[in-house]
Amino acid sequence: MTDSTPTLSVTDLRVGSPFTELLHGISFDIAAGERVGLIGESGSGKSLTATSVMGLLPETLTATGTIRLNGVDADLLSAGERRLNSLRGNTMAMVFQEPMTALNPLMRVGAQVAEIMTVHHTERGRRQARQRAVELLAQVKLPNPAEAALAFPHQLSGGQRQRVMLAMAMANDPQLLLCDEPTTALDVTVQAEVLKLIGNLVTDRGTALLLITHDIAVVAEVCQRVLVMYQGDIVEDGPVGRVLTAPQHPYTQKLIAASDLSSVDDRGRLHTMSMPVVSTPGAAPSSPRPIQADATAALTAPPHRAAHQCLEPDGPPIIFNEATGAPAISVRGLSRQYRRRGGGLFTPAPVVHGLREVSFDVAEGQRFGIVGESGSGKSTLMRILCALDQPTSGTVDVLGQSVDGASERQLREFRSEVQIVFQDPMGSLDPRMRVRDIVAEPLRQVSRAEALVRVEAQLAAVGLDADVMHRHPHQFSGGQRQRISIARALITRPRVLVADEAVSALDVSVRAQVLNLLADLVDEYRLTLVFVSHDLGVIRHLCDTVAVISDGRIVECGPTASVYDRPLHPYTQQLVTATPSMDELARRITS
Amino acid sequence: MVFVVLRRLGVFATTVVVASVVTFLMLSILPGNAARIALGVQATEADVAAQATAMGLDRPAIVRYLDWFGHVLIGDFGTSTVSRQAIGPEITDSLGITVILVLTSVVLALLFAIPFGILTAVRQRKLDGAILSGISQIGVAVPGFLAGMLLVTVFAVTLRWLPAGGWVDPGENFGEFTLHLILPAIALGSVQGAVLSRYVRSSVLEVMREDFIRTARAKGLGAGRALFRHGLRNAAVPVMTVLGLQIATLLVGAVVIERVFSIPGLGSLLLDKVALRDLPAVQGIVLVLVVFVLALNFLVDVAFTLIDPRLRSAA
Secondary structure (H helix, E strand, C coil): CCCCCCCEEEEEEEEECCCCEEEEEEEEEECCCCEEEEECCCCCCHHHHHHHHHCCCCCCCEEEEEEEECCCCCCCCCCCHHHHHHHECCCEEEECCCCCCCCCCCCCHHHHHHHHHHHCCCCCCHHHHHHHHHHHHHHCCCCCHHHHHCCCHHHCCHHHHHHHHHHHHHCCCCCEEEEECCCCCCCHHHHHHHHHHHHHHHHHHCCEEEEEECCHHHHHHHCCEEEEEECCEEEEEEEHHHHHHCCCCHHHHHHHHHHCCCCECCCCCECCCCCCCCCCCCCCCCCCCCCCHHHHHHHHCCCCCCCCEECCCCCCCCCECCCCCCCCEEEEEEEEEEECCCCCCCCCCCEEEEEEEEEEEECCCCEEEEECCCCCCHHHHHHHHCCCCCCCEEEEEECCEECCCCCCCCCHHHHHHEEEECCCCCCCCCCCCCHHHHHHCCCCCCCHHHHHHHHHHHHHHCCCCHHHHHCCHHHCCHHHHHHHHHHHHHCCCCCEEEEECCCCCCCHHHHHHHHHHHHHHHHHCCCEEEEEECCHHHHHHHCCEEEEEECCEEEEEEEHHHHHHCCCCHHHHHHHHHCCCHHHHHHHHHC | CHHHHHHHHHHHHHHHHHHHHHHHHHHHCCCCCHHHHHHCCCCCHHHHHHHHHHHCCCCCHHHHHHHHHHHHHCCCCCECCCCCCECHHHHHHHHHHHHHHHHHHHHHHHHHHHHHHHHHHHCCCCHHHHHHHHHHHHHHHCCHHHHHHHHHHHHHHHCCCCCCCCCCCCCCCHHHHHHHHHHHHHHHHHHHHHHHHHHHHHHHHHHHCCHHHHHHHHCCCCHHHHHHHHHHHHHHHHHHHHHHHHHHHHHHHHHHHHHHCCCCCHHHHHHHHHHHCCHHHHHHHHHHHHHHHHHHHHHHHHHHHHHCHHHCCCC
16 A cells, blocks of 8 residues: 555545435545544534444445445445444544433443453453553543543543543544534533644544634634535635635535634624525525614623732732612522532531632623633522522622512512523423413513514524414524524513523524624613623623633633633633634644 | 432332322222121111121221231231131132242243343344244234233143143142243233233344444454353343233233133232122222232332342442
8 A cells, every 4th residue: 555545535425315415525635644633513414424424324225336445445435334344443433422422321431442352352351451540531532541440431521421432432443533512512621622732632543633613713723624615515625724714615605704703894793694505495584684784883882891819829809890870680699509419417418619608799781701610500590680599698689679589579570671581592491382472471461462563573683584473493594593582582662682592502694693683772772781691702702891710719700801802810711712713723723 | 229229118018008008098988888798688776786896897097097907917808708717828828829820931931031122132034033023923912811822722631741720839830830821921921921022022122223332343242242241130120020011910910821721810810809798808909919910119119229230329
């Protein structure tokens, strides 16, 4: 074999179900040791490509074309199951998206890593395989590898589980490593570490890499070349730097523009994709709404400008963003503790600190972002602000109503004035209700006829046609469902809108549209917005003020631009470095 | 781990006490005077009063309960008001028979259901899988007594291979005991097996869709090996729940099969005692059944903790 033989060669790969073709004859090569990214939105066929290579397509789909792996004489698509079994996990290996479910919950992780070696007889015996598993766990930088090997998956964090998956995939030194959204479910700082690890592992061993992701930043971090996929076709193929800075195909251009939350058009709006993207038949097109002049003015001059403050280690608690007059939200000394289930008969159950001594204000009309990673306490804070949970100590006033200790009867008014948009547009809408009933549900003491009129107007305001009223949630795409959630939240004319990771589950193109919509509505309805997210980029675009929350405390708070450009707290600095903007990415690659 | 089991044991003991109170109260508040019931309608008022004193019915309820439950704990279920004999031995004898019958049928059901369920799941999209699945569906629909009568007609009446009914104690003649056990156990087990195989099938189907099975395939394990090494233990959890419920139902539900095959089991005994209005005996039998069901739940819970490490850390 010569050097010019690619490790993986895919030619005219077509995948289809009996009814429709999903991949329309894609071709690409990956050279030995080359790191290639495959980007595209959900449903574009990225995962199908990888599962076709592994020969793990669902039974109902069939593939044609040829897939060749260097050193294997047979075409993988026509190879027998026995042959494929000897290649999977040995010559080619795969890491999946969900580290939560990709490991067997009933088996110790060391044994799961060892298994891949005993299956392929690359280690002589079980004992050697177990020993080698511990070494591999050390190579993926798991602390205490010997102990970690004896842990069950549920005892490890998401990032640690993904390291175990990597140790497993690299155990037999494969020629080709396929990673399907390996860091999507992880926190940004953990994501950065895992990506670095993947990059190092494949570079050290000269493994060819196919990295599937929807996130351009991830590709820029690890890959040399990138393939852009759109509706079952590869529309662009080139070096990462070139594709990022000078994309050729219109789709790529739009995708990159929409991903860039730091760049806006002359009206202060994010670039959206005008191309038809994953549209439901008969669904309403998203009509851009005209921005009112005074709304733009409000954007540039926030009603209240926060001081940029940072929590010193062992310093006194700070009241962040302290506002004069009557702030919309005022939180003082808020703590929330949980008692973990269990504990002994005589020892009390361990206490978990969800929130510790949190104090801040949100002024009327402010767009307040709360950024933090999983387990930081941001969701607990959001739940307390919405009176869905009660604090252990401290006071919470929202719109003059004291939330702590209030009864449900006292909160009746509050409920219509403070509304929430949740993360999962799939799970937060009742699948058995029609859209009109979902949106009308928060309305009280309103006649049916009037409710329908208001629902129709509200749906129009979020860019949905009136005919969607009679349909069910499953008939909509993720972005449309999130529009429905927003309509439901706004129908009571609330004064405070709380959004919990409201765009995290959406594709970049749809994300830009929903963010634009939210920004417009906040101006139009003069809402006070509390936007909770793990994504600094989204918050930077949407919010004028940001609070960074870590380990149950607000560690830093201030005007978004100021926090982003001059982060004071080490944790914020880490967060900012882990979320580079498009410009920075391009600079990093070209330098 | 040990702690979790001990705690479950504590819960078990508490529920047994609660169940005994409930059982006692239920039978105490039944209309009618227990002493009169014991003596029959022709008894004089004086006789009834004397009988009530003899049965201790004039004492306060709490004393009667403690007296009864205290004796039950040491295996004394009291004396039958009808036969004037101790109830304990009668219950243990018939309980032994029912337990043997039920356990044998459960083992038979499992021996059938596990391979059959896995097979129909794996071959789900194939013709044979669909046909077998249909057969098990029919099995679910057949009532146990009908299966019993069919079995008797074929194997006892026509072929004369096996006895049509009756019971032989295993200590007396083990060969005869086995022969008498076969038909009722199959009659009881076949229906349960059919039901169970449906659960095994759906559980295996669900597990085969799990991400970690895909991971196992990506590691180079064949489909079958991935299922056996990673799938079955995961699939066992929901099946165990159903199995526990089934055994509980069988303990009481075996009564129909016991009647068909004239076997002196606990269900038969309970029906006899109810017909005779032998209240102390009924009370004892009901308590034994309740304790058995609770014990089963306890065992199922312990089995869960053994299978699933996520439940081990003081859940």
